[in-house]
Amino acid sequence: MTLNIQKIRNEFPALSRPVLFLDNPGGTQITRRSLDRIHDYLINKNANHGGAFETSRLSDNLVEEARQAAADFLNAERSDEIIFGPNMTSLTFNISRALAREFNRGDTIVVTRLDHDANISPWLLAAEDRGCRVWWVDFHPEDCTLDVEDFKNAMEENPRLVALGYASNAVGTINPVKELTALAHRAGALVYIDAVQYAPHGPIDVKDLDCDFLVCSAYKYFGPHEGVLYGRYDLLDRLRAYRVRPAPALPPGKFETGTGNFEHMAGALGALEYFEWIGKEFGSEFREITDDYIGRRRVFKQAMHAIRAYEFEISRTLLQELGDVNGLTLYGITDNRQLEQRVPTFSFTLQGWFPGELAGELDRQGIYTWNGNFYAVAVTERLGLEGNGGLLRSGAVHYNTLDEIRHFGDVLRKIAHKSVH
Ligand SMILES: Cc1ncc(COP(=O)(O)O)c(C=O)c1O
Numbered sequence: 001m002t003l004n005i006q007k008i009r010n011e012f013p014a015l016s017r018p019v020l021f022l023d024n025p026g027g028t029q030i031t032r033r034s035l036d037r038i039h040d041y042l043i044n045k046n047a048n049h050g051g052a053f054e055t056s057r058l059s060d061n062l063v064e065e066a067r068q069a070a071a072d073f074l075n076a077e078r079s080d081e082i083i084f085g086p087n088m089t090s091l092t093f094n095i096s097r098a099l100a101r102e103f104n105r106g107d108t109i110v111v112t113r114l115d116h117d118a119n120i121s122p123w124l125l126a127a128e129d130r131g132c133r134v135w136w137v138d139f140h141p142e143d144c145t146l147d148v149e150d151f152k153n154a155m156e157e158n159p160r161l162v163a164l165g166y167a168s169n170a171v172g173t174i175n176p177v178k179e180l181t182a183l184a185h186r187a188g189a190l191v192y193i194d195a196v197q198y199a200p201h202g203p204i205d206v207k208d209l210d211c212d213f214l215v216c217s218a219y220k221y222f223g224p225h226e227g228v229l230y231g232r233y234d235l236l237d238r239l240r241a242y243r244v245r246p247a248p249a250l251p252p253g254k255f256e257t258g259t260g261n262f263e264h265m266a267g268a269l270g271a272l273e274y275f276e277w278i279g280k281e282f283g284s285e286f287r288e289i290t291d292d293y294i295g296r297r298r299v300f301k302q303a304m305h306a307i308r309a310y311e312f313e314i315s316r317t318l319l320q321e322l323g324d325v326n327g328l329t330l331y332g333i334t335d336n337r338q339l340e341q342r343v344p345t346f347s348f349t350l351q352g353w354f355p356g357e358l359a360g361e362l363d364r365q366g367i368y369t370w371n372g373n374f375y376a377v378a379v380t381e382r383l384g385l386e387g388n389g390g391l392l393r394s395g396a397v398h399y400n401t402l403d404e405i406r407h408f409g410d411v412l413r414k415i416a417h418k419s420v421h
Contacts, residue, residue, distance in 0.1 A: 002282055002283075002285065002306045002310050003278070003306060003398060005310075005401050007281070008278070008399050011031050011032050011033070011274060011277075012031055012222075013030075013032055013035065015029060018366065019367070020367045020404050020407065020408060022367060022368060022394040022400070022404075022408065023369060023370055024200070024220075024396065024397045024400075025345050025370070026374070028200060028219065028221065028222050028397055029222065030219075030222060030224060030271075031223070031270060033270040033271070033274045033277070034224060034267040035267070035270070036270060037266040037267050037269055037270030037273075038224060038263045038264070038267040040266070041062060041262060041266035041267075042263050045059045045266075046059070046262075047059045048259060049260070049262075059262055062265070062266055062269070063262060063265050064079065066268055067079040067080070067082045067084070069268075070228050070268065071230075072272075072297045072300060073275070073300050074204050074214065074216075074228075074230050075297055076207070076230050077207065077233070078233060080236075080250070081230055081231055081232065081236065081251070082228060082230060083228075083229040083230075083251070083252045083256060084226060084227065084256060084260055084268075085226075085255075085256065086225070087225060087227040088118055088194065088196050088215050088217045089227075090227060091227045092122045092192075092194075094242065094255060094257065095213060095231070096122035096123060096125070097126065097242055098239040098240060098241055098255075099126065099190070099239065100130050101240055102160075103160055104130065104131075105130065106132070106133065107132045107133070107159070107160045108132065108135055108157040108158070108159040109123050109127045109132050109134050109135070109159060109163070110135045110137060110151075110159045110161065110162040110189065111123050111124070111136055111137070112137040112139070112146060112151075112163070112164060112165065113137065113378040113379065113381075113382050114146055114168050114171075114173060114376075114378070115163065115194060115376065115378065116169050116196065116374070116375050117376065117377055118375065119163045119165060123161065123163050132160070136378075137151045137154055139379075139382065141383055143173075143332065143333050143334070144171040144173050144383075145333065146175050148176070151180060152183065155183050155186070155187035156187075158188050158189070159184070159187060159189045160189060161190045161191075161192060162181075162184040162189045162190070162192070163192045163194070164184075164191060165193070165194045165197070166193055166194060166197065166199075166204075167197040167198035167201065167342075167343050167345075168197065168332075169196065169345065170373070170374050170376035170380070170391065171332035171347050171379060172332050172333070172342040172343045172346060172347070173332055173333060174341050174342055174343060178210070181210055185210065191213070192212065192213040192215075193209070193211045193213065193215070195214050195215060195216045196215065196217045198216075198343065199216040199217075199221045200220055200397055201308060201311060201343040202304050202305075202307070203301045203308070205301075211230075212232050213229065213230065213235075214229070215229045218264070218268035222271045222274055223264075223268045223271030223272075224263075224267035224271075225261075225264060226265060233251065236255065237250070237251055241254040241255050243255070243257060244257075272300070275300055276296060278306060278307065279299035279302040280299060282306045283299065283302025283303050285306075286301070286302040286309075287302060307398045311343065311344050311397075311398055312339050314344045314398075314400060315342065315344045315346075316339065317402050318394070320409075321408060321409025321412070322346060322348060322409065324409060325350070325409065325412045325416050326351075327350055327351030327416050327419070328349070328350050328412070328416065329348055329349050329350075329351075330346060330348045331347050331348060331349075331391065332346070345396075346394050347391035347393040348394075349385065349388075349391060349392065350392065350412070350415070350419070351416075352419035353392075353419060354388070355371035355372065355391055355392040356371045358392050358415070359371040359392060361415055362411065362415075367408060367411060369394050370393045371389065371392050371393070372389065372390040374390075374391075374393060394408065
């Protein structure tokens with residue numbers, strides 16, 4: 001065991017509530033460090049940006065600190081490659097409109113059926129506006145892995161843009177994003193990666209991936225509601241932004257429309273300081289495999305490797321528990337030997353129960369889960385579940401204990417038993 005889970009749980013005030021949070025892919029609980037940062041911002045630094053007075057300077061410094069921390073977390077070259085925004089969806093619509101100005105009639109845009117709709121609809125609408133064709137890359141319904149052959153076929157069309165998910169928020173599959181990015185680049189496409197679901201679970205390195213854009217959302221990794229987008233500087237610089245005239249003409253400001261949610265940028269910094277703490281406290285055994293990085297960047301990588309190692313245990317335990325429930329059909333990767341290819345987001349159906357009813361029954365027993373399509377509507381459609389209430393999703397993160405996972409299994413077994421008898 002790499003992590004001391006009790007010590008970790010003490011970092012989350014909301015975890016004192018006597019319930020089992022398995023709703024994490026919809027939004028995680030917030031760390032104390034994030035809350036402290038937000039509190040401090042609103043009391044000591046609360047001002048608009050660019051003013052000739054102290055609180056405004058303090059606010060601007062804080063935003064730059066948050067930007068640099070995000071750049072270190074994602075291993076971006078420079079802090080002005082980081083754009084803050086209200087959430088991933090808004091950032092993606094914003095960038096998609098700027099990119100679409102450069103698309104031409106007949107160009108191909110590639111999306112995948114495994115993605116959250118926030119990385120599909122912005123591109124469908126951009127394609128519609130510009131008269132582009134859309135190629136939908138399929139996935140294998142048996143294990144919910146992306147159909148790489150189909151992806152390769154799509155590359156034959158020399159697409160302008162490939163929109164790709166890092167990990168599926170519906171079924172947990174991690175895509176081979178580095179390899180797919182290389183294929184897309186060879187075909188001349190730009191690559192836009194949705195890392196919202198992956199970010200709380202493992203290390204991200206935009207330089208190593210060589211992607212053009214990557215986006216995540218701090219509320220999915222223990223911070224407040226704040227979107228974070230990485231874009232390659234030369235691209236951000238070149239693209240024409242939809243902005244008001246007095247706004248900055250250079251990145252990142254040109255893409256940050258209106259007054260920012262500075263207190264949430266402070267909170268997003270707090271979430272990264274939490275990861276820094278994890279790296280220092282529990283990451284020492286990952287020092288060697290992170291020696292490509294220095295300073296805080298290395299500490300972040302150690303933290304995410306430590307988290308990932310513990311989450312493998314969670315996945316193994318969950319697989320065992322869910323495998324023991326009568327009438328349960330699990331979607332996605334179920335082979336213990338393939339855990340490298342998934343995050344601990346497990347979705348299933350249970351015979352005799354609509355997912356919504358099951359989520360209600362679990363709620364009555366103090367267990368929070370999600371049901372439906374989670375906006376990954378292409379996934380539930382492809383699996384033939386969209387008309388039947390979709391899926392029941394249990395999404396663990398590293399603050400969940402193995403005892404909680406076993407308890408979840410016990411409760412499900414009782415519910416399944418009841419539905420048979
Ligand atoms: C994989 C994935 N992408 C995108 C989003 C949308 O993120 P946001 O709520 O920040 O717009 C979500 C939210 O559930 C998600 O899970």
